[in-house]
Amino acid sequence: MGPVALIQESKKKYDDAVSKLRDPKQTDFIFVMQPEQTSLDETIRSSKELKEIGINTTRIIVNGFIPEAEAVNPFFRSRYNMQQEYLIKAKATFKGMPIQTMELFDAELKGIDMFRKSAGRLFKGSDKDE
């Protein structure tokens, strides 16, 4: 017997779980992407697929932005501008959806202190967007 036959009795549980995923009051479905072509393409494709099964994307976080103050030479200026262009494209693609941004840090996100710092910045950004 296949696995589904074995879990038939739990079917209700699974149906409930999926309906919770479909209910935006109970579930936030957030895509995290980088401000790059591939990542944008992938996000468009995946959110479309989810929509087909009744799950709507509620929010997008665009991660890994070079801070403007750090884009001081032509090399990083160019990358900075590229990232900003993809942010504009993301906003145009996902019209009406809250889009938050997150900066790239100069160290890895590791340890409670780092997360305290980054969480502060992430959710500060969200006030502005809503």
Place this chain on the structure above:
Amino acid sequence: MNSIEKLIYPEKGKRKNIFYSGKGGVGKTSMACITAVQTAKKGFKTLLMTTDPAAHIGNVLDRPVTDEITKIDGVENLYAVKIDQKKATEDYKHSILEDAQNKFDENTIKAMTEELDSPCTEEMAAFQKFIEYASESDFDVMVFDTAPTGHTLRLLELPMDWSKQIQLKAGLSAEISDADKKQKEKFDNVIEMMKDEKLTTFGFVMYPEKTPIIEAFRASQELETVGIKTQLVVANLVIPEEQAVTPYFQNRRKMQDKYREEIKARFNEAQVLTVPMFEKEIKGIEMLLKVSNIIFE
């Protein structure tokens, strides 16, 4: 030839297969394009294969890529083909189930259908396409941006093909016919070729950061269980030293240096290829030609 060249160029009169592994978004497709442009440039008839569902390869090459082998304008000897993973998977499922439908009852078919809904099926279907091209074509170099995992290869090594394994899992005994044996032989030949370090290069693409290194290392250990060694590791998006002019980027660069050392230590039998960050995305033939020169020459 230096050690990196040995990994991408074929020996005289032989073929070279290059597989890239790695998580989504780390630059597998870019690396596959860069490598294929390089080998084509050197005069080797090269086929670039991708399973990328977002058709990213067409963007990178800036040329249309379809599921027919197409010559790429602008680079002599370069051909590309896109494997539509969804379609290949559906075809593959269909062929297995069609055969089964004549033989088994409804419940068995149900169980088999369910067994086929596994990520393994996708890899298997893509790999089947690779086998098709690998056994029929006259390419000197084949570059594939989606390497099968150790898990999939282990399934292929079992003494019967996967459709039979599914029947077994569905609770049936499977008879092995002569046709099956032939198919199995073909698989075995390809797997032998993949284990031959001179003919096939397995490469992992990653960012020089903690989690990607650990994940790639685990995947490479899994490949080793089927006798495949990781020969090439690509550290991608490394900040060029001369561009790290602020403390912020100097810190990031230092972090990358540390993890490049860790890559060398973990993958001590592989060659490490450093691919720098560029000031814009890698896109278009012109840029691929330039980037492949910087990386490989």
